[in-house]
Amino acid sequence: MTIQQITLTQPDDFHLHLRDGEQMQAVLPYSARQFARAIIMPNLKPPIVSTEMAAAYRQRIVSALPDDLKNSFEPLMTLYLTDNTTPGEILRAKESGIVYGIKLYPAGATTNSDAGVTDIAYCYLVLETMEKCGMPLLVHGEITDPAVDVFDREKMFIDRVLMPITQHFPGLRIVFEHITTQDAADFVTNATDNIAATITAHHLRYNRNAIFQGGIRPHYYCLPVLKRESHRKALIKAATSGNKKFFLGTDSAPHPCTLKENDCGCAGIFTAHAAIELYAEVFEQADALDKLESFASFNGADFYQLPRNSTTITLSKTQWNLPKHIDFAKDILIPLAAGETLLWKLD
Ligand code: NCD
Ligand code: ZN
Numbered sequence: 001m002t003i004q005q006i007t008l009t010q011p012d013d014f015h016l017h018l019r020d021g022e023q024m025q026a027v028l029p030y031s032a033r034q035f036a037r038a039i040i041m042p043n044l045k046p047p048i049v050s051t052e053m054a055a056a057y058r059q060r061i062v063s064a065l066p067d068d069l070k071n072s073f074e075p076l077m078t079l080y081l082t083d084n085t086t087p088g089e090i091l092r093a094k095e096s097g098i099v100y101g102i103k104l105y106p107a108g109a110t111t112n113s114d115a116g117v118t119d120i121a122y123c124y125l126v127l128e129t130m131e132k133c134g135m136p137l138l139v140h141g142e143i144t145d146p147a148v149d150v151f152d153r154e155k156m157f158i159d160r161v162l163m164p165i166t167q168h169f170p171g172l173r174i175v176f177e178h179i180t181t182q183d184a185a186d187f188v189t190n191a192t193d194n195i196a197a198t199i200t201a202h203h204l205r206y207n208r209n210a211i212f213q214g215g216i217r218p219h220y221y222c223l224p225v226l227k228r229e230s231h232r233k234a235l236i237k238a239a240t241s242g243n244k245k246f247f248l249g250t251d252s253a254p255h256p257c258t259l260k261e262n263d264c265g266c267a268g269i270f271t272a273h274a275a276i277e278l279y280a281e282v283f284e285q286a287d288a289l290d291k292l293e294s295f296a297s298f299n300g301a302d303f304y305q306l307p308r309n310s311t312t313i314t315l316s317k318t319q320w321n322l323p324k325h326i327d328f329a330k331d332i333l334i335p336l337a338a339g340e341t342l343l344w345k346l347d
Contacts, residue, residue, distance in 0.1 A: 198249025
């Protein structure tokens, strides 16, 4: 008998882009209706570089929640690491109780990363402070050296940046965000318990052929870019393994349609409209629905040393059609799998 319904401890999203203002207002309810908490990425323009900015951004998010979700969604804030971040700022962030991680974007690696770190050596004092006070480092794991092939940037980041950091700071907790390769899955599996990784629904569902299916498909373009099938298989194996180091982070990253369907289209895929359902399909296809709850609801909370949620959600085996587009302030955005049919639906 096939399973028709599953009830899970309410999941959290450990990597989410909410943007700001009217754009945030448009996308926030999609996340808040399924997730209890989300780690909020700080790559706004200008980036969230101080605890003060994070507190104000947090307030804007809470105020933008619709009334029925006001008390059921908690934004977990992060700071954007720059060459100029000080140890004092890290201590302020820790003391605030609202900042849960510091995000490392190598300068120029992805959307709104111009203010990112130019050389990790500048940050060693800050990393030492984070190690001591127990503040996790969240990494966009791609090298930006233009000489390195775009499909090899994650692997090269492990060798050139991540290995040295883990050796220098063995007590630092690190989340290797949105991993896309077998190399990254292996690295995390073999590392100490201080190293974990998030995995997106789109990297579990698609390989890089999706970007070129009958033409160029900007809505399948994100960073790190989709990889070949063998890597996708390795990610599915990691996500469905039950290994506590792997957990849910959608990297849902909304962009106006016009900026994706563009001569120089933005990186980022929006998945918040159906995130938990998109993951559920993957887990079912891998015959691992019994592992969905640990991946979506336990492993991340445990790694971040947060209490597990006490609320639940229920998914039913109900076919439904995903919207073709979604309102995004003055624009529209095209969500992942727009217009396609999904097999699971959140009640
Ligand atoms: C993200 C965005 O649009 O902010 N884009 C993406 O392709 N994932 C930034 C990021 O997480 O790299
Ligand atoms: Zn992201």
